Amino acid sequence: xxxxxxxxxxxxxxxxxxxxxxxxxxxxxxxxxxxxxxxxxxxxxxxxxxxxxxxxxxxxxxxxxxxxxxxxxxxxxxxxxxxxxxxxxxxxxxxxxxxxxxxxxxxxxxxxxxxxxxxxxxxxxxxxxxxxxxxxxxxxxxxxxxxxxxxxxxxxxxxxxxxxxxxxxxxxxxxxxxxxx
Numbered sequence: 001x002x003x004x005x006x007x008x009x010x011x012x013x014x015x016x017x018x019x020x021x022x023x024x025x026x027x028x029x030x031x032x033x034x035x036x037x038x039x040x041x042x043x044x045x046x047x048x049x050x051x052x053x054x055x056x057x058x059x060x061x062x063x064x065x066x067x068x069x070x071x072x073x074x075x076x077x078x079x080x081x082x083x084x085x086x087x088x089x090x091x092x093x094x095x096x097x098x099x100x101x102x103x104x105x106x107x108x109x110x111x112x113x114x115x116x117x118x119x120x121x122x123x124x125x126x127x128x129x130x131x132x133x134x135x136x137x138x139x140x141x142x143x144x145x146x147x148x149x150x151x152x153x154x155x156x157x158x159x160x161x162x163x164x165x166x167x168x169x170x171x172x173x174x175x176x177x178x179x180x181x
């Protein structure tokens with residue numbers, strides 16, 4: 001229900017923005033309305049259950065190579081953090097006075113790792129990695145956190161099946177303090 005409401009809200013927002021773009025184009029003679037193909041190129045969201053994961057696969061070893069070439073400069077050689085966030089470790093620290101929030105300790109769903117990497121990484125060239133490389137980097141990061149074995153090969157089905165250590169650490173939908181009316 002909440003996902004349907006979110007999609008409806010996003011669609012309404014897109015339609016409203018389309019109207020703004022049309023008015024700006026007509027009024028100021030600048031810009032243009034995005035084509036359906038351009039909109040589809042950004043409509044790449046992945047559900048926490050793995051819905052909309054693309055075809056392809058990647059293994060931990062390939063992920064290690066891609067990570068060293070594309071990610072290590074910001075996240076450190078083994079995901080320990082540098083300029084960018086720490087990605088590894090932190091298990092058992094969330095209830096401590098100094099929690100360490102990483103993919104392995106905090107993130108509740110593995111498909112959101114794929115979604116984030118594909119959408120936003122590397123920071124200097126978002127959406128530049130192939131689906132195979134995103135699966136591979138996801139496998140590598142999950143392996144560094146001890147969530148998948150070192151010989152893991154991830155694809156849409158296997159990534160969606162990964163149970164993250166903090167899966168049950170979040171309030172379920174709907175939140176008890178919010179009532180759908």
